[in-house]
Amino acid sequence: MTPDTLPRAEEEQMDALHDTAAPANAPDPADERAEVDPALFEEEGSEPPFARAVRTTPLHLETAAESRTNRWTAWNGYTVPRVLTDLGDEYRALRGAAALMDLSPLVKYRISGRDALAYLERLCAVSVATLDIDRLRHVMFCEGSGMVLGDGLLFRLGADDYRLVTEETHLAWLIDSAEGFRVRVEDVSATLAVLSLQGPLSALLLAELGIGDAAMLEPFAARWIALGGMPVYASRSGATGDLGYELWCDAEDAPHVWRALMAKGAAFGLRPAGFALRELARLEAGYPRAGRDYLSAFAAIDPADALPPAAIWPHFVPDPAKGLFNGGTALRSMQGEAPARRLVRLAVQGLEPVRFAAISAGGAPVGLATSAGFSPALGANIALALLDERAVRSGDLSVLAERRAGLSVGESRLPARILAGPVFSHPRRFAVPAPFRP
Amino acid sequence: MNRDGNTYDAIVIGAGHNGLVAAARLARAGRRVLVLEAGEAAGGAAATSEIVPGYAAPAVAHLVDAFPKRIERELKLPKQGLRYAARDIPTVALDPDGDHLLLPRNRREFKRFASRLPRDAEAYRNYVALLRAQAALIEPLLGETPPDLHDAGALRSLFRRLVWRSALSGRAGLQSLMRNLPESIGDRLDAEFESPLLKGALAFDATLGGAEGPYAHGTSFRAVWREALRMQGQGLRQIAGGPGALVQALAAIVSAGGGELRVNSPAARIFVENGAAAGVELADGTVLRAPLMLSAINPRITLLDLLGANRVETHEALELSRAPRPGTTAKLNLALERMPIFTGLAAEHHGARLLIAPSLDEVEEAASSCRENRLTSAPLLELHLPSLADPSLAPEGQHILSVIVHYTPYEAEGGWSMQRESFVQKVVRRIAAFAPGVEEAMIAGEILTPPDIERKYGLAGGDWHQGDLRLDHLFAFRPSPVFGRYETPVAGLYLCGAGSHPGGGVTGLPGWIAAGVAMENGEGAR
Numbered sequence: 001m002t003p004d005t006l007p008r009a010e011e012e013q014m015d016a017l018h019d020t021a022a023p024a025n026a027p028d029p030a031d032e033r034a035e036v037d038p039a040l041f042e043e044e045g046s047e048p049p050f051a052r053a054v055r056t057t058p059l060h061l062e063t064a065a066e067s068r069t070n071r072w073t074a075w076n077g078y079t080v081p082r083v084l085t086d087l088g089d090e091y092r093a094l095r096g097a098a099a100l101m102d103l104s105p106l107v108k109y110r111i112s113g114r115d116a117l118a119y120l121e122r123l124c125a126v127s128v129a130t131l132d133i134d135r136l137r138h139v140m141f142c143e144g145s146g147m148v149l150g151d152g153l154l155f156r157l158g159a160d161d162y163r164l165v166t167e168e169t170h171l172a173w174l175i176d177s178a179e180g181f182r183v184r185v186e187d188v189s190a191t192l193a194v195l196s197l198q199g200p201l202s203a204l205l206l207a208e209l210g211i212g213d214a215a216m217l218e219p220f221a222a223r224w225i226a227l228g229g230m231p232v233y234a235s236r237s238g239a240t241g242d243l244g245y246e247l248w249c250d251a252e253d254a255p256h257v258w259r260a261l262m263a264k265g266a267a268f269g270l271r272p273a274g275f276a277l278r279e280l281a282r283l284e285a286g287y288p289r290a291g292r293d294y295l296s297a298f299a300a301i302d303p304a305d306a307l308p309p310a311a312i313w314p315h316f317v318p319d320p321a322k323g324l325f326n327g328g329t330a331l332r333s334m335q336g337e338a339p340a341r342r343l344v345r346l347a348v349q350g351l352e353p354v355r356f357a358a359i360s361a362g363g364a365p366v367g368l369a370t371s372a373g374f375s376p377a378l379g380a381n382i383a384l385a386l387l388d389e390r391a392v393r394s395g396d397l398s399v400l401a402e403r404r405a406g407l408s409v410g411e412s413r414l415p416a417r418i419l420a421g422p423v424f425s426h427p428r429r430f431a432v433p434a435p436f437r438p
Numbered sequence: 439m440n441r442d443g444n445t446y447d448a449i450v451i452g453a454g455h456n457g458l459v460a461a462a463r464l465a466r467a468g469r470r471v472l473v474l475e476a477g478e479a480a481g482g483a484a485a486t487s488e489i490v491p492g493y494a495a496p497a498v499a500h501l502v503d504a505f506p507k508r509i510e511r512e513l514k515l516p517k518q519g520l521r522y523a524a525r526d527i528p529t530v531a532l533d534p535d536g537d538h539l540l541l542p543r544n545r546r547e548f549k550r551f552a553s554r555l556p557r558d559a560e561a562y563r564n565y566v567a568l569l570r571a572q573a574a575l576i577e578p579l580l581g582e583t584p585p586d587l588h589d590a591g592a593l594r595s596l597f598r599r600l601v602w603r604s605a606l607s608g609r610a611g612l613q614s615l616m617r618n619l620p621e622s623i624g625d626r627l628d629a630e631f632e633s634p635l636l637k638g639a640l641a642f643d644a645t646l647g648g649a650e651g652p653y654a655h656g657t658s659f660r661a662v663w664r665e666a667l668r669m670q671g672q673g674l675r676q677i678a679g680g681p682g683a684l685v686q687a688l689a690a691i692v693s694a695g696g697g698e699l700r701v702n703s704p705a706a707r708i709f710v711e712n713g714a715a716a717g718v719e720l721a722d723g724t725v726l727r728a729p730l731m732l733s734a735i736n737p738r739i740t741l742l743d744l745l746g747a748n749r750v751e752t753h754e755a756l757e758l759s760r761a762p763r764p765g766t767t768a769k770l771n772l773a774l775e776r777m778p779i780f781t782g783l784a785a786e787h788h789g790a791r792l793l794i795a796p797s798l799d800e801v802e803e804a805a806s807s808c809r810e811n812r813l814t815s816a817p818l819l820e821l822h823l824p825s826l827a828d829p830s831l832a833p834e835g836q837h838i839l840s841v842i843v844h845y846t847p848y849e850a851e852g853g854w855s856m857q858r859e860s861f862v863q864k865v866v867r868r869i870a871a872f873a874p875g876v877e878e879a880m881i882a883g884e885i886l887t888p889p890d891i892e893r894k895y896g897l898a899g900g901d902w903h904q905g906d907l908r909l910d911h912l913f914a915f916r917p918s919p920v921f922g923r924y925e926t927p928v929a930g931l932y933l934c935g936a937g938s939h940p941g942g943g944v945t946g947l948p949g950w951i952a953a954g955v956a957m958e959n960g961e962g963a964r
Binding site for chain 2: 323
């Protein structure tokens, strides 16, 4: 809290304390030299960077208060709730009303400076030159061999001011790439909190909080709003396949924004949710996650684990109008040849949740499920799986499923099929204005 | 083609000898070439400069030993007035006691060498024979484009050729080369020779131009590399009129082909149109166009500063951004009012290349001082009196002494402005120990410390070798693996300076090969 926001009474109280503590030093009204509080100049014992391995997000107290299960998980070094109440309840809130999630552990970089656009244009494998201010775009970036290092959302905040939000840290590569550019790269992960408000009622909720024109916000657009009295940069985005907003605000403001949303939203069925729901929702929406569904080319010890963008995002084609970019030379020479392995969306037959990993075709192993879960939307087990190209074309896939009942484990082979599209993708996510009812 | 405007067939950036050799090769092939020089005169490290009016000295490099005959012949340089003042210049290791040692070039000299050092004679014969056998293996690689590191077939045929050549030569060349690759020259000389003077001279030759001491790994291979470079040339020679005469001859070829040389024209930007190099913008805003560009200047400056980082991928820029170690060689040019007499040196050997490196210990001592940025009081020197064979350089009866100072730190302790005077004194006192009275004969002098060479001749780090001759910086790894074949990510832009294979020295080879590669690719053709 800054001195300006101190209530009047408190200020007077402090003055009174000061007076009684040091009556001899009472300010002389004739003395024009200002009284200086020496405490202002005392050095604060600052914590060395990276000293802490276990960190909490700015919303830790809020999520902890909501937790009924005490089930936590680690995400990018932060402690976040896995499940707050019950995954089924949280899922029903997300698909039927709205869910609020703390995504603060996402890695956020601010990229600014005269050459920011030229720098990003070379860094990213997709064209970013046409990105307008207050818009965002999904970008991926590769190393020189054309293998993917990571992907994320790129926001254009101003003329020469961008924000890149990624799942994993890429600071070393971003700084190495800055050589020769007048650009500043900052990791702002710790000072920027992210709240994800997702679900069919999310536009209605914002309208209830006085932001009626939030519904007019187009998909992949963003703007500043005031929420609970706090400045919040709201973007119409989110990896749930449904209508949703992501709210970017100062770490100190985040708890107020959370409380404002929860106070208003509870009556509409808004529920806070944990990491497990985020994973399930993005699996239903069919989005791969860096570090889980694919490895960064630098992390791939076996070079076969590094993937070109087309293996992860099937529609990726290097833009012929785009100039030179990292990995571009390699990607253009690779163009036309199918990648050896590909990430596909898979549905497994069966009506109850099972565990599986290895995928085979005609008895021979052809790939691995990288993320898997039971999708209530499809009523089946679904997965993102990395499959050999031949198996993708031939079909006839099956998984060895493990079914647990108490202490006993039953194994059975279940047929699997490749899905053409995501399991969940509602048309209202692209509707303008965003609908207020489900 | 528009002959009125600023449009050419090719533009070469940097009028050093490599840039000019490339330009001359293109000019001989009928191209109209523009050569841009940032400095006041062409030449770079191969210029002739006047110390004071009437006294012309070879500014940096003073002798040539690796300028290939085929370049000379194909460019018809003798027709342009290239003459040699001296050929087959001997090398003499100066002995503090006056018992100097001539490194033998023939049977007769070897006999004298054997009587002077009876115990080392046989070892020296074997050393030279092995050095030549090893150099002969790699020598053919120096005159051609290094193989593509990603082309398994090319690499296979390269190694197959190496093995066959080794087998046919009948000596254990390849095997011993493999053994010598990581070895230090100091260990090798200690094992083979007794005479400190001989060891000092051989270690001097192997380490000159680098910062590594004689006991650093890989220095033994540098002796092989230098020998192989020498095989490209025609023996140690002195160009009449100083090395600047070579530069003038090359420039004459360029202008005869309709091209021109512009001095005081630093390039500010290389611009690209439709994915290919299209021209240069000068610092004063002049726009010059050509479909082919060759850069003889530092590869890092060419690609990151002139071309721009957005034209180079990150992994390529990273390889260039590793700053090369600065140069460790200084140059001192002295004008003398009379002939310096070296005690005990035969009159006919005063025109020789004289080495002051009396022992391996002194070489090691000088190297370690250099590492600590100290100026040693016993500097290692290579001396040459160019005015003896080429009296045109100085007024009659007067002389020029050209001195190369090995192991001179780029940053002197206390700063060069403080150390300059004492550095000159140390060098002159060292010379006077061998040629008494040289201090009194000095009438003028010019000193070029590594920072001076960087400033005056635009060599980054003042490094004559442009990214030193280490194993990991040779062949296709020079200047870095992605740019090892003269080509750059931008079509029509080539690297042709000493930063590319085969490297530094007045060889003209990087420029020659790069121009050849560019023409093979059909660039700059009318």
